[in-house]
Each structure stands twice: as C-alpha cells, then as structure tokens.
Amino acid sequence: MHFTPTNIEDLPTPCCLIDKAKMQRNIARLSAHIGNLQCTLRPHVKTHKSIEVTKAIIDAGNVKGITVSTLKEADYFFKHGMNDILYAVGITPNKIAHVAQLIQQGCDLTIVIDNEDMLSLVLDKMAEHNCVFKVIIELDTDGHRSGVNPHSHALLSIAKHINNSAHAKFEGVMTHAGESYACFTEKAKQDMAAQERDLTLHAVKRLFEVGIHCNTVSIGSTPTAFAVDQLDGITEVRAGVYVFFDLVMAGLGVCDIDDIAMSVLGTVIGHQKDKGWVITDAGWMAMSRDRGTADHPQDYGYGLVSPSGSHETRYIMSDANQEHGIITEVSNASPESHSEKHIGSSSKSSAENNDSIFTQFPAAKAVEILPNHACATAAQYDHYYVVENGVAIDKWLSIGGW
Template sequence: MTDTLNSIAQLVTPCCLIEKSKLQGNIARLSAHIGELGCSLRPHVKTHKSVDVTKLIENGGNVRGITVSTLQEAQHFFKHGYTDILYAVGIVPNKLATAASLIEQGCDLKIVFDNTAMAAMVIEKAAEFSCTFKVLIELDTDGHRSGIEPSSQALLDIAGLVNQSQNIELCGVMTHAGESYSCFTHEEQLAMARQERDLTLLAAERLRAAGLECRVLSIGSTPTAFAIDDLTGITEVRAGVYAFFDLVMAGLNVCDVKDVAISVLASVIGHQTEKHWAITDAGWMAMSRDRGTANHPTDQGYGLVCDITGKALTDYIVNDANQEHGIIRHRDAKQPMNYDAFSLASMVRILPNHACSTAAQFSHYYLVDEGKVIEKWHVTRGW
C-alpha cells in the first residue's frame, strides 16, 4: 500500500524509488535469454531483499529457487513460502543451528564451503544435529575471491571428506565470476562467461570420475549471465543486480543508463554558489559509499543526477557525500551550476553506482509508474 500517497513530490526524502516498467523489462530480458539457452535462473535476492521483487522475477519464468547472502534472508524468504534456497556465502560451524532449524522446518537449504579445514569443522559440528546438510563446493574460476581451483587436488579432498560424513550430502559445485566486473566489452564478458562455465564443467567431470555426486552446477554473475552463449551441462545461473541494474552495469555496457530501475529521491537543501555546488539531503547514508565507477571510463561520482521525472541530467553528478549531505556539481568543476535545475526545496533523483549497497540503506521502496507512486514494498535487512 502507498499510505494514500500517489505523487512522487509528496514523498519524504531521501527515499528509494523503483520504476516498475524498467524493473519488469530487466527481469524479462534475462529470463528470456537464459530460457533460450535451456537453463534455469536462481536469482540472487541480496540485491533487492524483497519478496515483491522476487514474485515479479518468478512471473518472468525459468526460475529454479533463490540465492541468498545471509541466513536472515533465508529465514525471511522461507517464511514467505520460498523453500529452495542456496546460501551462497561460506558457512561456519556456529551458523549451523540456524541452518538446521530451517531444514527441519522443510527448507531445502544448500550451504557452501571451499577448503578442507572448514569442511572438517562443519562436518564435526553437523553431527550434533539430526538433519542432513546439503553442500555445494565453491570454485574459484577467475581468481576474484573465494573458492578452490577446479583442477586442484583440494576439490577431491573436500568431496571425499563430505562423502564420508553421515550428516553432509554433496550436491555439486558453484562459482561466481566476479572478475567480470572488470570486463568492459561483450567479447571480454563472453570470454569470462565461457571460462566460468568450462571450469565448472571440469570440476564436475573430475568429481564424477572419482565416483562422487555432482548434480548441481551453479554459475553466475550479471555480466556473464547476459554474455553466455551456451549453457550445456550447467543446471542453473545466478544473478541479482540485473533486476535493478546500476551505473556499474551501465559502465560495463551490460545495460544502458536508461535501464536503471532504482534511484534515490533527494531534496535540494542548499546552494554553495561560490563553489558551484547544490546540496541535497541524500548523503552516503542514502547512496552508500560505493564508488564502483571510479575506475570506469566515465566516473559517476556517488551517483548520476536526474530530474524528478527520471530524465538524466548527464552533466551533473554527486561529486562528494557526507553522512547526510550530497554535493552535486557539474562534471567539469570549472563550469557554473544551472541553479534553475536545482532550486531550493526541489527534488532530484540519483542513480546509484551499486544497486545492492544503495538498496540496502532503505527499509522499503516506493514502486513508481508514470510519475505515480503505486506501491510501498518492504524489504528485509541484517544478518
């Protein structure tokens, strides 16, 4: 419900807006692409943390369960009827009680780890519970962060430990091609997508050759999900930010700026005319401190400024941010501000660098369509 609000101008700032038509278009684009390749999506809900957004993604088709980044998210979505859940962050023993509680209530929860020492600790702790924990081994297919190399002996060592356990079931492997966030062309993204796929297939082949289970092959990132051209042998693709998109994705040419569905509505609260600044009430507590475009050909500062209708004012960015103050200026610091576009008490929208970190600053979103507020969507937060 919208608490009787129907005009964006009535909203108290800063707040988070989601454009319905853009959201639906973004969802449909990836759903169709993955469907054409004969595979399934396991959307990562960490971007939006919203049951309402997830329902739209389900309606788009080709969905096989969800991915979460916290057990709190798992609990929230399970409460709302989602049972097939991958917790895609390495587990530690003291989180198994929460995981066990979900499993015992009927949740088909999968956990992950990526080294023999942690596997041994988890296996030891798992013996305290009566349920079976399903596990995916995390692979490193691009040197970006977590995971083990698909060609390593460690892969077979971990799988062997799991295979000997009474309370752990090996389901397969998963990976995240995070290095794709450094790929600026389709050709680079396609090469990374194929590398992610091929190394995952290699890991699965090695496990099966050793007589071990590997029925789930889970890969994904938003850039590689859109770039991939063949998913033969892969069972699911994970992506999250594609639903909202953001300036990082636009900077990588995965989408266009006009596709970004999320924005922060802010009010102009002051002018610093001698510095050619306009000040808003949306600082880094609203936008986040993410500077994901800093190394891009076009640096978008802390966000790209739009007018209240969502039209990009491409010459203006949030150049700096304090906790509750955003500082707007021309891209060329020597250029004067057009204060007619930033009159006191007027409103602007700001497109974020990283949708996940900006969305996480808010307890709810306002869904908007053709300049009207049509829904207020609550989200979950925390760990």
C-alpha cells in the same frame, strides 16, 4: 497494507524509488535469455531483499529456487513460501545451528564450503543436529575471491570428505565470475562467461571420473549471465543486480542508463554558489559509500543525477557526507579516483560559474540520483516506493542485517 498513490515530489526524502516498468523489463530480459539457452535461473535476492520483487522474478518464469547472502534472508524468504534456497556464502560453525533449524522446519537449504579446515569444523557441529546438510563446493574460476581451484586435488578431497560424512550430502559445485566486473568490452564478457562455464564443467568432469555426481552445477554473475551463449551441462545461473541494474552495469555495457530501475530521491536543501555546489539531503547514508565507477571511463562519483527524469549525463553527486550530497556539473569532474577533491567541483569563481545548475536545482527541488551499486544502495533502506509515470503507487518492504 493500503498505500495511497503519491506524487514523488511529495514523498519524504531521502527515499528509494523503483521504476516498476523498467524492473519488469529487466527481469524479462534475463529470464528470456536463460530460457532460450534451455537453463534456469536461481536469482540472487540479496540485491533487493524483497518478497514482491522476488515474486515478479518468479512470475517471469525459468526460475529454480533462490540465492541468499544471509541466513536472515533465508528465514524471511522461507517464511514467505520460498523453499529451495542456496546460502551462497561460505558456512561457518557458528551458523550450523541456524541452518539446522531451517532444515528441520522443512527448508530445502544448501550451504557452501571451499576448504578442508572449515569442512572439518562444520562437520563436527553438524553431528550435534538430527538432520543431513546439503553442501556444494565453491570453485574459484577467475581468481576474484574465495573458492577451490577446479584443477586441484583439494576439490576431490573435499567432495570425498563430504560424501563420507553421515551428516552431510554432497550436492554439486558453484562459482561466481566476479572478475566480470572488470570486463568493459563485449568480447571480454563473453570470454569470461566461457571461462566461468568451462572451468566449472571441468571440475564436474573430474568429480565424475572418481565416481562423484553433481546434482547442482551453478554459475553466474550479471555480466556473464547476459554474455553466455551456451549452457549445456549447467543446471542453473545466478544473478542479482540485473533486476534493477546500476551505473556499474551501464559502465560495463551490460545495460543502458535508461534501463536502471532504481533511484534515490533527495531534496535540494541549499547552494554553495561560489563553489558551484548544490546540496541535497541524500548523502552517503542514502546512496552508500560504494564508488564502483571510480575506475570506469566515466566516473559518476556517488551517483548520476536526473534533473528532468531523462538521466542525462550532466550532473553527478561528486561528493557525499553522511546526510549531505554535493551535486556538481560533470563537465568539471576530475578523472582521479578515490581523490579527496570533489569529483565535479570547479575552481572557477562564482562570477565565472554557469548559474544553470542553480536554475536546474532550486531550493526544495526533488532530485533523482541513480546509484553506482544497486545492491549497496538498496541495503540502506527497509522499503521502496514503486513508481509508475512519476507517481508512487505502492510501498514494498525489504529486510536488512544478518
């Protein structure tokens, strides 16, 4: 599809922008790090759901297959030539027919399980289809969400149950260190990365001792992927948000603000001068409802505004309605998380307010806003504008839904 280069000020708003150079730099950074540790990446494409971004990741090297979070993603990426796919959400019986269809079409698709009850149910459904399903067991290595305890008897029981089935093949284990999103120091991230790796390898050892081999030993989160220093015994690392980064990752020290490759472009539609508010046409439908920085030392509300492209920490989207975003000075921000108050609102009168915010953001001004959670923001859009030097040079499609 031909795209005519367009100055970003002339794009329809709200829209989602990708800084191509920053994205490529972010991709190269993790590819090099994991490559230096003699391991491979299985990137999580749920962040962007875009074939163009995925191709950029593959071009950077050290990639073995992809990770998806929906079967719609699996369909889309398989159609576009990606064959080795891990569907990294626990499987349910009502999805087995869809999985079977992909396998029968030639997709090398692996599914995930973490409990005996669900395994019994899905094995019954598998028997209805003429194919063998590759299954890995999800491990809980940090108490964050789902998964089997690596020390438990259930781990061995589930693996044996899979191996004893004529319809399933045990492939290995995976885990996700979601608690790394609460690790604000480098040591905390390093410790979490070591815990994620070591508990996974402990599970592999226990399975080996009862004669069960793991072809796949998969770990990963963006914070631990950058923090890990040794990957012996690990076959692949999964991460997703690193391609764009976001304010949560910057708050954890995984990246700098200037590394964030995604922004939402909005337009100033009005002012509430007595309140110190600038109103934009980018609300929570454009940014998402994610308030991932609410518990961080610096709370960015619904996003950090970049008035001049420098991403200075001065203005934030302190509150948002469905199609309206409220921009205020960060100096007025409240530390309270999940407050009904506008995070950046001021109690000063209009006479006391500094009018610089209205000078910075006159009517019809284009405003770039960095997101808290790139995955959630990206999911609001079916395309991205790819930007170089303030000019949109291409339009990349993405998919959504399940």
